[in-house]
Amino acid sequence: MAVIIEQPDAPRSRKSAQWEKRAWLFMRISGFILVFMIIGHLTVNIVLPARGVKAIDFAFVAGKWASPFWQVYDGIMLWLALIHGTNGMRTLVNDYTEREWLRKSLNVTLWVVAIALIVLGTLVITTFDPCIDPNAHSYLPDICK
Ligand code: HEM
Structure with missing residues (x-):
């Protein structure tokens, strides 16, 4: 009996081939955008502050997320x-x-973890309130009046 070996590069279906093409394109486009966003992120957080990485503390994060621009960026x-x-x-x-x-x-686990991290991260960025501490006005006078 002849053994038929499927073409190794044959897509499972036309629909899945379309999906894979879009996923491939997404990797290129998101990779391109990420290069510039990561350079901007490192410049603002580490290169520009005189104290370098030591400048990143609670007040630094509070200051950044007080601005809608950095909330959207992050x-x-x-x-x-x-x-x-x-x-x-x-x-x-x-x-x-x-x-x-x-x-x-493995794929289901990957996406469950990713969705959980996206939801938690987005909640942190959008609901972060540094002034929740009643004493916050003393160490964050500019943000918590
Ligand atoms: C500077 C920003 C980044 C650029 C330019 C970039 C670019 C790319 C490109 C073009 C691919 C597709 C490679 C291929 O299909 O052969 C890729 C794959 C991948 N990227 Fe990124 N990426 C960046 C950031 C990241 C980050 C932040 C992560 C993790 C959170 C990541 C994780 C991955 C993984 C796991 C793969 C699959 C590797 C593989 O197929 O062998 N990348 N990246």
Whole structure:
């Protein structure tokens, strides 16, 4: 009996080929955007402050997130990096996992963790209130009047 070996690069279906093409494009576009966002992030957090990395403390974060610009900036970076990283890990799992049940379980775990981190991170960025401490006006006079 002849053994038929499927084309190794044959997509499972046309629909999944379309989806994979979009996921591939997303990796390129998000990677491109992330380069500039990460350079901006490191410049503002580490390069520009005179004290370098030592400048990052509670007041520094409170000051940054008092501005809607940095809330949106950090939110976009969080979403892009997590979706990019998780989709990249999905590619690795699909490439190296042989058992279907293991492939599916690892991919489901990846997305559950990513969604949980996106939800928690977005909540932190959007609901962060440094003035919740009644004494906050003494150490954050500019933000908590
Ligand atoms: C400077 C920003 C970044 C750029 C320019 C970038 C670019 C890329 C590109 C173009 C790919 C596709 C590679 C391929 O299909 O052969 C990729 C894959 C990947 N990226 Fe990024 N990325 C960046 C940041 C990140 C971050 C922050 C994470 C983690 C959160 C990450 C995790 C991954 C993973 C796990 C893969 C899959 C690796 C593979 O397919 O072998 N990347 N990246």
